Amino acid sequence: MQSTHLREHNLSLVMRAVMNAADPVSRATLARSTQLTKPTVSKLVEELITAGLVEEHAPVSQGSGRPMVPLQPAQHTVLGIGLEIAAEHISCLGIDLAGGELSSRTEYLEVTADNVPEAVQACARLLDQVRAEAGEATLVGVCVAVPGRISPDGESVLSAPNLDWDDVPLMRELQAMPALEGVPVLVQNDIRLSVLTEIARRPDESFMYVRGSTGVGGAIVLEGKVLEGVHGWAGEFGHTVVEPGGALCRCGRRGCLEAYVSYHALRERAGLRRDVLIDELVEELSRSTDRAEVIGTIGRSLGLAVANALNILDLSTVVLSGYLGPIAEEIAPFIRETVDLHALAAEVDEIVIERSDDLAAPALWGAARAAVSPLLDHPGDWIARSASLSD
Amino acid sequence: MQSTHLREHNLSLVMRAVMNAADPVSRATLARSTQLTKPTVSKLVEELITAGLVEEHAPVSQGSGRPMVPLQPAQHTVLGIGLEIAAEHISCLGIDLAGGELSSRTEYLEVTADNVPEAVQACARLLDQVRAEAGEATLVGVCVAVPGRISPDGESVLSAPNLDWDDVPLMRELQAMPALEGVPVLVQNDIRLSVLTEIARRPDESFMYVRGSTGVGGAIVLEGKVLEGVHGWAGEFGHTVVEPGGALCRCGRRGCLEAYVSYHALRERAGLRRDVLIDELVEELSRSTDRAEVIGTIGRSLGLAVANALNILDLSTVVLSGYLGPIAEEIAPFIRETVDLHALAAEVDEIVIERSDDLAAPALWGAARAAVSPLLDHPGDWIARSASLSD
DNA sequence: GTCGTATGTTAGTAACTCAAACATACTAAG
DNA sequence: CTTAGTATGTTTGAGTTACTAACATACGAC
Known part of the structure; x- marks a missing residue:
């Protein structure tokens, strides 16, 4: 393991600490919860802020002592899109890092073995609409929830009895969309996403x-x-x-x-x-x-x-x-x-x-979260990318 | 995570690579398998050698090129002791890092609820004998295999139907032995050790x-x-x-x-x-x-x-x-x-x-391995200890 | 206003790993 | 016997990374 991996690990540690906190947290609190020192946290947080992953708010007084500077997951900067393919509808949801809904759409159609291309087109339409409505936010990933068995590599749907699907190479179909070039696309079972x-x-x-x-x-x-x-x-x-x-x-x-x-x-x-x-x-x-x-x-x-x-x-x-x-x-x-x-x-x-306190569509929400999640594990990749864009 | 953790991680990585290799390996091979660079591996290996965890042998020619210096887990320097408590006998085995048997002993006695102190004494006797026969090797851990349910903290045997034991605080009993001062003692279910x-x-x-x-x-x-x-x-x-x-x-x-x-x-x-x-x-x-x-x-x-x-x-x-x-x-x-x-x-x-190609006593061997295993995860601790001893 | 307290920053240091070049020791071929 | 080729292992200097210690900052309380 190299030094850069260490940084990546700590970056992710801080990012997840910011994400998991119910309320905005200070750098000092992060230092305590991550076991890192204050200077280290400050440096890492700075990187996360310039990359647009974390937001700084106005100082807030906490009783005695210097007021803390509240940190939160950045809103409206990053877009993760979840899709849900069900027997009678296809839904699409865009969220940001803060977990807030940026935009969502649903199309009603009966999905069967015979209209796979139509379903894929519907997905494409929904994706474009949701993406357009999400504004400036940069799309970082798409995850599709399918009620069926997915191949271990996530490439294709092996069988989805409710959709009457067998061996549909959904990932390839979606990745072929020009709008999704360079964007990671995942396909996953709906229940594994609901959880x-x-x-x-x-x-x-x-x-x-x-x-x-x-x-x-x-x-x-x-x-x-x-x-x-x-x-x-x-x-x-x-x-x-x-x-x-x-x-x-x-x-x-x-x-x-x-x-x-x-x-x-x-x-x-x-x-x-x-x-x-x-x-x-x-x-x-x-x-x-x-x-x-x-x-x-x-x-x-x-x-x-x-x-x-x-x-x-x-x-x-x-x-x-x-x-x-x-x-x-x-x-x-x-x-x-x-x-x-x-x-x-x-x-x-x-x-x-x-x-479970089920939401209306846990699979859809889970898919959107899953679309964002790789970013939280490897913030460094994103930082490098956003740095190269600003050059 | 701090820099020292990085070193600890890499130290363990190299140590395990040496352990898992069927044949003696060169530093160059380790560099390849661990993804570290040659200088890094050399430094880490040097530490492991001075700490007595790894052994260097005479150079061996491998076809063309400079002959490699074979590295192996050190023999006879470290002693891990496994104990097995069964219904009709108690066995004890000492192994070194190379996994070789340094010494072993068995006492036959019927272990029941009524003679727990006797069983503990038998363990103590066996431990002393095995330790004495193991020579210079330093005892790094003891692990006891018990055919029953162990409390999550590993402190005591909750129930062992074959021994008719209930709530026996075995770990405390063994740790009380003067000879085991400072030596970690584990108690674990026999099947989990067999595996x-x-x-x-x-x-x-x-x-x-x-x-x-x-x-x-x-x-x-x-x-x-x-x-x-x-x-x-x-x-x-x-x-x-x-x-x-x-x-x-x-x-x-x-x-x-x-x-x-x-x-x-x-x-x-x-x-x-x-x-x-x-x-x-x-x-x-x-x-x-x-x-x-x-x-x-x-x-x-x-x-x-x-x-x-x-x-x-x-x-x-x-x-x-x-x-x-x-x-x-x-x-x-x-x-x-x-x-x-x-x-x-x-x-x-x-x-x-x-x-399974079962050995005669897989639980006993598993226990001995488990006794050594913490050392492989944290070689740094051992290095610090052996350094302070030589001061 | 001064003290106490908690946050966040600065400066310097220590630790770790890396890249590149080098030294070493062997085989193979002319 | 010499030279080329090859792979191992070491040296050197540089570049990370995170840490410690001290400091600056901004508040409440008396």
Whole structure:
């Protein structure tokens, strides 16, 4: 490791400290939290300011002593764009370093295997619009959320059942856009991006994220980092076996978790075709059976999968999100019952089951964050670039 | 991060490069593999040599060009001691940096809840003997392997069913020994130490380690590092549920993996009391039932647990060890059958099922390695210490 | 107004690594 | 036996980086 790497590391350290702080921070505070000395922090902060990554505000008095100079992530200088491709719409969101929305747009269209080019064009249109509305801010990255399995290199969508997509080389298509020349483009699974929103709320924690959307997905977060796995789909436990030889899942196997608790499966069981809210769906199911049994089946199946996962990973926090959020309180007792029965950690600590305070579109927001995130890890690259531009 | 941390990092980088190399390496080779420059490597190597961590041998010609000066981990200068506490014996092993055995001893005694002080005394005796036989080598650490659950801080043994131990503050007991003053003492679960032996064989790989001993345990290895979890028992999947409401496990729950495939459970089923080899045990079981069914039950139960774990962690390699080693080839087809049915990764890559080339006492060797390992992460501390001694 | 306090800056120093040239020691070929 | 070629390892001087110690700054409190 070279000296320049050391600088890069410290630069990133300071940048992240500024980002993670809830309120504006002083240089002195940064020095304390990063373990660096005041002169070092001052120098690094100066670089970040001239590069347009950090903003200085008017001094604020803090009781006695010299007033601090508040530092914040720069607003409106940097633009990260998130795209979300869903079955019936494509959304686009632009944020800056401060995490504020600069601009957003949505187009409604039914995305299928037959209109991939149209979808790509829609993405391009939305990108241009959002970019134009974001003003002066420089685009630093684009990240696309897709509800499906992405190849480990992030190049293409291997399969997205809801979109009926198979092997779509989305990254290449988007990178081919002239407007995106030189801009990094990422493609990532929607749930893995949704979890970023949750991570932002509880930085550096370890937990299991379970999200019910059409299927059931999830992610494992260890000390604020999403576990990747060999193919980049660790935590996708919709096809964990909860009942060997049990109900037929749409993946063709038997006894998968998804066959018991996914929105899709529940809707099939209710015999409904149209989209309804989860509450209505449970209501519908309760007509033929006891509501407690419907909820109990969901809770206990989920509990078994969760318990096994908690055992293997030795975690003690579960966050429920997506359509599981609204019924979280209702199913929690059943999950707890099963987890307490099977999870070893439950003997020592109480397993915490929480619901996620989901935004309207966590995947979209997560994608926008992911688009900005490389900048925070390597501010030096950006500084070098902005320096060369001003030459 | 400060400049001194940079040096510490690079020192450790070079030290580990020397350790991991199968054959003695030259400074030039180290420069290439560590991405450092030749002068830097030379300086760092010099420090490691004077500190007694690395050894220089006579120049060796490598075809054309100046002959290289071979570098190796120093032999007989540093002593790491591993202890293994088992139900019927306590073993002790001393190794040096080169990984060679300097000395080893075993005492046979039945370790129970009633004779903890005796066990500690036996440890002390063994430690003294091994240390005496190791000659000049300086003791740098002690690590104790215990077949049970260890508290997250490594202070005490929470429970060790085979030893009938509960809440034994082993670390404190050992640290109280005058001979161990200033020497770091670790206590760790035996399986988590066994896996270190496997990691040494396949550095930086990711895999699942499944070890059959009295129970069934395991560990998760991600890029050469053992996953810890909140309490330090991630990967302990003996109590994963493979059949909800199934066979009664000795933990009091139902359907645990251990109830189907542990040596303990198999022996109970065979109605045997004495210890027999796994082959004999399977033979015995095959008298009442078909051998294929015995093996099949083991393989399929294990397969289900493995498949669920692989799904959650997105891994594609499984290493079978302990008593599962000898029957690995026999049970592998059944594991594969179940895994192929349930593991998603099996659709893309073939899941690799391997057997560990187990040493006689992997936990003991792992413990000895773990005792030395902190030195490799922080050679600077040791250098400072050895410098102050020679003053 | 003076003191106490906390922030941020300046100047000088120490530590680390790097690039370039050099010294070394061998093989291979004429 | 000499010369060329090659790879290793060292020396030298320079360029980073961050640190320590002292200082300047700007406020509140008495």
